[in-house]
Amino acid sequence: PIYSKEDILRIVKEQDVKFIRLQFTDIFGILKNVAITVEQLEKALDNKCMFDGSSIEGFVRIEESDMYLRPDTNTFAIFPWRPQTGKVARLICDVYNPDGTPFLGDPRHTLKRALQRATEMGYDTFNVGPECEFFLFLTDNEGNPTTVTHDNGGYFDLGPVDLGENARRDMCMALEEMGFEIEASHHEVAPGQHEIDFKYGDALSTADAILTFKLVVKTIAQRHGLHATFMPKPIFGINGSGMHINTSLFKDGNNMFYDEKDPLQLSQDAYWFIGGIMKNMRSIAAITNPIVNSYKRLVPGYEAPVYIAWSARNRSPLIRVPAARGASTRLELRCPDPACNPYLALSAILMAGLDGIQNKIQPPASTDKNIFNMTPEQREEEGINALPKNLDEAIEELEKSSFVKDVLGAHIFEKYIEAKREEWDEYKAKVSKWEIEQYLTKY
Numbered sequence: 161p162i163y164s165k166e167d168i169l170r171i172v173k174e175q176d177v178k179f180i181r182l183q184f185t186d187i188f189g190i191l192k193n194v195a196i197t198v199e200q201l202e203k204a205l206d207n208k209c210m211f212d213g214s215s216i217e218g219f220v221r222i223e224e225s226d227m228y229l230r231p232d233t234n235t236f237a238i239f240p241w242r243p244q245t246g247k248v249a250r251l252i253c254d255v256y257n258p259d260g261t262p263f264l265g266d267p268r269h270t271l272k273r274a275l276q277r278a279t280e281m282g283y284d285t286f287n288v289g290p291e292c293e294f295f296l297f298l299t300d301n302e303g304n305p306t307t308v309t310h311d312n313g314g315y316f317d318l319g320p321v322d323l324g325e326n327a328r329r330d331m332c333m334a335l336e337e338m339g340f341e342i343e344a345s346h347h348e349v350a351p352g353q354h355e356i357d358f359k360y361g362d363a364l365s366t367a368d369a370i371l372t373f374k375l376v377v378k379t380i381a382q383r384h385g386l387h388a389t390f391m392p393k394p395i396f397g398i399n400g401s402g403m404h405i406n407t408s409l410f411k412d413g414n415n416m417f418y419d420e421k422d423p424l425q426l427s428q429d430a431y432w433f434i435g436g437i438m439k440n441m442r443s444i445a446a447i448t449n450p451i452v453n454s455y456k457r458l459v460p461g462y463e464a465p466v467y468i469a470w471s472a473r474n475r476s477p478l479i480r481v482p483a484a485r486g487a488s489t490r491l492e493l494r495c496p497d498p499a500c501n502p503y504l505a506l507s508a509i510l511m512a513g514l515d516g517i518q519n520k521i522q523p524p525a526s527t528d529k530n531i532f533n534m535t536p537e538q539r540e541e542e543g544i545n546a547l548p549k550n551l552d553e554a555i556e557e558l559e560k561s562s563f564v565k566d567v568l569g570a571h572i573f574e575k576y577i578e579a580k581r582e583e584w585d586e587y588k589a590k591v592s593k594w595e596i597e598q599y600l601t602k603y
């Protein structure tokens with residue numbers, strides 16, 4: 161929907177909205193809220209709403225902490241699970257400095273800059289369809305989350321009504337009330353694991369939608385006594401949760417990845433886009449797969465990609481070209497996980513693809529056989545590289561990439577690396593349960 165300031169003021173009155181949450185994210189994509197009452201809304205819509213940015217990760221130092229929130233009126237939505245009188249609504253905001261310039265630590269601004277680049281290159285829309293997977297876990301008697309699923313009963317168990325399926329239905333209903341077009345929702349491979357797919361849209365709306373999606377899923381799960389998690393690999397030995405990113409570039413309503421004359425019906429732009437992602441993948445992995453735990457999902461045996469390859473036939477490589485053509489022609493990047501900051505991840509993916517188009521980076525031949533069955537020598541022969549094997553390696557690749565520095569801007573680039581290093585260093589020094597099990601009695 162396209163809302164003006166007047167529209168919002170009118171809807172708020174009609175719908176009896178009492179509170180408005182002004183939302184934005186830190187550089188890790190964690191949602192932040194400043195709640196205001198409806199009486200302050202007009203001031204907020206005039207971009208006069210100030211907050212203290214010093215408490216937000218990756219934002220600013222204390223001495224320069226005043227920030228302004230500029231609500232994007234098109235993001236107005238009412239939370240359907242809150243009371244029906246004195247309702248609660250939200251607006252997603254851009255973050256500005258007191259001097260009126262965009263704040264360079266705002267990831268939404270990073271994405272706007274990347275989209276600007278696409279516009280300069282003649283594309284008017286970068287369309288993105290995410291596939292968000294998550295687990296639903298039971299909570300214990302104190303209400304704390306566990307890693308026990310609600311539906312891991314045996315094969316013949318008739319069991320009580322599946323808590324998870326009910327919760328998922330309510331999630332879909334709440335999302336639809338907030339304007340989502342749900343395309344599919346289904347139980348995933350692992351016990352307790354679910355996927356809900358919504359219709360693709362332009363990258364900025366989709367990044368906003370991913371944040372809203374997570375909030376809705378977590379909120380509704382809680383109302384069912386469950387804990388929803390987007391942690392990439394909560395349980396060893398079973399599939400983790402990914403967030404496949406389907407992408408296409410449009411111009412004047414035409415899908416620029418489609419070319420009916422090509423043997424695979426893919427355009428030259430599509431091939432170059434693949435080439436650009438493959439070339440830059442190792443340096444953007446710390447953005448698409450941002451946490452220590454991300455790399456425990458990217459291992460052989462669980463349908464998650466490990467090697468940098470593409471295919472139009474095979475479902476397992478990093479980049480898959482789904483069979484649909486025409487307006488649905490798209491490239492599916494399969495490594496991202498839902499712990500990523502969607503604004504930064506979509507910026508990085510877009511800019512990597514545009515790098516391919518700009519520099520005419522032809523991708524290597526597609527890999528249509530199962531890469532996991534190849535020997536290391538065969539992979540070497542075919543020039544197939546692997547994704548970083550852990551966060552440490554991913555940070556190293558990120559740090560030496562002037563491409564990523566350009567995508568993120570120096571401010572986010574530096575803060576991001578600093579925080580990720582700290583995360584890795586802390587993890588590295590911790591003694592794990594596995595080590596105790598392996599070594600305590602043996603040595």
Ligand code: ADP
Binds near residue numbers: 290359415482492
């Ligand atoms: P999969 O076959 O990998 O399970 P899904 O059907 O779960 O794929 O999800 C496909 C996603 O791709 C949906 O979000 C859908 O809206 C999106 N999609 C469809 N066409 C396009 C397009 N042209 N550009 C980007 N995304 C698209």
Ligand code: MG
Binds near residue numbers: 357
């Ligand atoms: Mg899917």
Ligand code: MG
Binds near residue numbers: 344
């Ligand atoms: Mg599907």
Ligand code: MG
Binds near residue numbers: 355
């Ligand atoms: Mg899936």
Ligand code: MG
Binds near residue numbers: 291404492
């Ligand atoms: Mg998929």
